Amino acid sequence: MPHPFFRSPPLPITPCRSNHPSPRRIITYSVAGASKPSRDVSLLRRAADLADRSAGCTSPHPNFGCVITRGSSDEVVGEGFLYAQGTKCAELQAVEAAGELARGGVVYLNLEPGDCYGDHTAVSALVQAGISRVVVGLRHPLQHLRGKAIQSLKSEGIQVHVLGEDLQGRQYEEALKSCLTVNAPLLYRAAFHVPFSVLKYAMTLDGKIAASSGHASWVSSRLSRGRVFELRGRSDAIVVGGNTVRRDDPQLTARHGGGHVPVRIVMSQTFDLPEEAKLWNVLEAYTIVATQRGARKDLQKKLAAKGVEVIEFDILNPGDVMACCYDRDYLSVLWECGGGLAAPAIRAGVIHKVYAFVAPKIIGGSNAPSPVGELGMVQMSQALNLVDVSFEQIGPDMLISGYLQPIPDLFPMIPSANEIPSIDPTLSPYETNIISFYKTWDPFGAFSNFSAHPIEMPYENGERTMWPSVEHYYQAHKFVGVDSPVAREFVEKIKTANSPEEAARMGRRLQREHPKLVRADWERIKTDVMYRALKCKFLTYPHLNTMLRSTAGSVLVEASPHDLFWGGGREGEGLNYLGRLLMQLRSEVLQKEASSNFTLTQST
Numbered sequence: 154m155p156h157p158f159f160r161s162p163p164l165p166i167t168p169c170r171s172n173h174p175s176p177r178r179i180i181t182y183s184v185a186g187a188s189k190p191s192r193d194v195s196l197l198r199r200a201a202d203l204a205d206r207s208a209g210c211t212s213p214h215p216n217f218g219c220v221i222t223r224g225s226s227d228e229v230v231g232e233g234f235l236y237a238q239g240t241k242c243a244e245l246q247a248v249e250a251a252g253e254l255a256r257g258g259v260v261y262l263n264l265e266p267g268d269c270y271g272d273h274t275a276v277s278a279l280v281q282a283g284i285s286r287v288v289v290g291l292r293h294p295l296q297h298l299r300g301k302a303i304q305s306l307k308s309e310g311i312q313v314h315v316l317g318e319d320l321q322g323r324q325y326e327e328a329l330k331s332c333l334t335v336n337a338p339l340l341y342r343a344a345f346h347v348p349f350s351v352l353k354y355a356m357t358l359d360g361k362i363a364a365s366s367g368h369a370s371w372v373s374s375r376l377s378r379g380r381v382f383e384l385r386g387r388s389d390a391i392v393v394g395g396n397t398v399r400r401d402d403p404q405l406t407a408r409h410g411g412g413h414v415p416v417r418i419v420m421s422q423t424f425d426l427p428e429e430a431k432l433w434n435v436l437e438a439y440t441i442v443a444t445q446r447g448a449r450k451d452l453q454k455k456l457a458a459k460g461v462e463v464i465e466f467d468i469l470n471p472g473d474v475m476a477c478c479y480d481r482d483y484l485s486v487l488w489e490c491g492g493g494l495a496a497p498a499i500r501a502g503v504i505h506k507v508y509a510f511v512a513p514k515i516i517g518g519s520n521a522p523s524p525v526g527e528l529g530m531v532q533m534s535q536a537l538n539l540v541d542v543s544f545e546q547i548g549p550d551m552l553i554s555g556y557l558q559p560i561p562d563l564f565p566m567i568p569s570a571n572e573i574p575s576i577d578p579t580l581s582p583y584e585t586n587i588i589s590f591y592k593t594w595d596p597f598g599a600f601s602n603f604s605a606h607p608i609e610m611p612y613e614n615g616e617r618t619m620w621p622s623v624e625h626y627y628q629a630h631k632f633v634g635v636d637s638p639v640a641r642e643f644v645e646k647i648k649t650a651n652s653p654e655e656a657a658r659m660g661r662r663l664q665r666e667h668p669k670l671v672r673a674d675w676e677r678i679k680t681d682v683m684y685r686a687l688k689c690k691f692l693t694y695p696h697l698n699t700m701l702r703s704t705a706g707s708v709l710v711e712a713s714p715h716d717l718f719w720g721g722g723r724e725g726e727g728l729n730y731l732g733r734l735l736m737q738l739r740s741e742v743l744q745k746e747a748s749s750n751f752t753l754t755q756s757t
């Protein structure tokens with residue numbers, strides 16, 4: 154069976170879309186009749202907005218929007234979006250709407266179409282319509298589809314420009330954001346193998362989600378609750394805890410007139426649930442109760458007789474419930490629980506986004522429930538900071554939303570067969586072996602940053618100093634150069650950590666707890682820091698150098714299942730930067746060797 158890394162079509166290898174030097178030719182975009190980046194940006198955003206119209210309905214498929222302009226002008230001649238899986242694709246709708254005007258036109262797609270076995274409708278529609286150029290917001294996030302449609306379009310002579318690859322620069326950021334946001338659930342699913350989870354709650358200005366009696370209807374206004382119906386309509390499932398069912402007897406349906414009906418999931422350890430509840434009316438929507446194995450079998454039977462599905466877990470927890478939702482192909486889940494369940498869900502790392510409706514009212518009450526229970530944090534510096542935060546006034550309320558975990562941008566992925574030669578010309582894409590390493594005791598474990606190979610590298614003041622491992626050097630450099638005695642203390646602490654593992658733990662913890670002390674350019678320079686350290690390690694130890702050269706012809710992959718940046722991930726979904734840097738270094742070493750042999754042969 155081919156290794157998963159080879160199942161993907163060509164991909165860029167540049168480490169990030171921002172400041173890293175790129176070996177690729179960057180087209181700032183020039184086509185006959187030259188158009189402006191601003192035109193591409195606004196038309197891509199239009200495609201993303203169109204795609205968003207069917208959010209929730211297409212699941213588990215992504216949301217696709219397509220806009221066609223006449224030639225390279227601004228005039229839109231056809232549009233379409235995928236309404237639901239099994240309906241006419243966006244591209245065909247747009248081509249049909251444009252008719253003859255599509256010939257020579259430019260197409261804007263928020264997402265590369267899934268050009269899969271037996272279904273080439275989207276690509277065929279564009280080819281037959283005589284489109285001259287296609288602008289793609291994102292490559293398809295699923296490995297087996299990524300790049301296929303782009304390749305097919307190119308092979309038909311159509312010019313294809315992909316955001317972040319062929320079209321780079323700050324001016325494209327807004328378009329990229331729109332394309333990422335509209336398919337965020339699929340991107341999280343592809344990157345982390347969990348559904349995209351949103352925690353939503355309504356709280357008073359003094360941070361309560363109910364009165365101390367538990368009464369909660371209503372905290373937020375009718376308008377805000379209308380918005381919640383929309384959020385439900387975008388989700389595949391809504392989760393609450395047993396207490397919310399006992400207290401509120403909720404319906405949890407999308408009552409805004411939208412087409413999509415999410416599944417309702419109750420998480421209850423005790424199964425101490427009412428025999429009669431609105432949620433047990435499965436004619437309205439499907440209901441699942443997730444519970445602890447063996448809990449109240451009698452009631453389980455009664456609810457099952459009403460059509461409620463009961464799923465038992467050995468130990469009920471948010472992570473396993475989300476794994477179950479993933480297996481059922483759910484893309485997005487809305488958590489509408491109280492703080493008692495929201496806290497373990499956050500702790501388990503399954504919550505990606507938060508929607509907080511804040512109502513301008515005060516209820517008080519020292520026992521009144523709050524939106525998030527115990528997280529075990531003791532210092533304000535440990536607080537979780539949301540990113541990409543938005544504020545929106547809805548009637549009298551304020552909706553604050555933001556991401557606890559940023560949308561994973563799957564650009565770039567680990568190298569595919571077609572791009573491998575551009576990383577290392579010694580590799581043959583079709584006969585390449587994979588060499589995986591992870592633990593230091595693996596056959597190629599010395600490639601791990603945890604291997605016990607001290608390196609001598611210049612310190613801040615320029616003096617050379619010994620670092621016990623590459624990991625020590627890398628972790629400490631998060632704080633190097635920061636003008637603060639505390640940051641300097643961190644560097645020393647990490648440098649003298651007892652083991653590479655300890656250095657890694659310490660570096661990650663200090664980075665999380667003290668984000669302000671991390672050097673501002675860290676994300677941009679971290680791959681360079683790593684490369685310097687690796688170079689020093691492999692040039693210092695001749696046997697490591699020999700070992701690295703001996704792998705020529707193989708793809709190196711750090712088989713870390715957890716670290717999706719430096720590692721390759723469980724199924725090849727990681728970016729594998731450690732593997733990439735080692736291959737880059739190997740290429741450098743081999744080239745140097747070849748040129749010195751050449752000089753030697755000439756002089757003899």
Ligand SMILES: NC(=O)C1=CN([C@@H]2O[C@H](COP(=O)(O)OP(=O)(O)OC[C@H]3O[C@@H](n4cnc5c(N)ncnc54)[C@H](OP(=O)(O)O)[C@@H]3O)[C@@H](O)[C@H]2O)C=CC1
Nearest residue numbers: 354355367369394395396397421422423490491492493494
């Ligand atoms: N304003 C708002 O937005 C909202 C307000 N509320 C209000 O909040 C109050 C309820 O809050 P709260 O009790 O926190 O809410 P929940 O019932 O939503 O969550 C707690 C319950 O979740 C179940 N559970 C399952 N797995 C776990 C786990 N691993 N850890 C912890 N609990 C688990 C337990 O049910 P069991 O006991 O059955 O085992 C537990 O009692 C009510 O007054 C309700 O009206 C609720 C939702 C939203």
Ligand SMILES: Nc1c(N[C@@H]2O[C@H](COP(=O)(O)O)[C@@H](O)[C@H]2O)[nH]c(=O)[nH]c1=O
Nearest residue numbers: 355369371372373401403404405406489
């Ligand atoms: N109280 C409260 C919310 N509470 C949430 O909504 C659920 C009730 O949904 P339904 O029965 O479908 O209307 C309830 O159980 C809880 O999860 N939501 C809000 O937007 N605003 C509010 O003020």
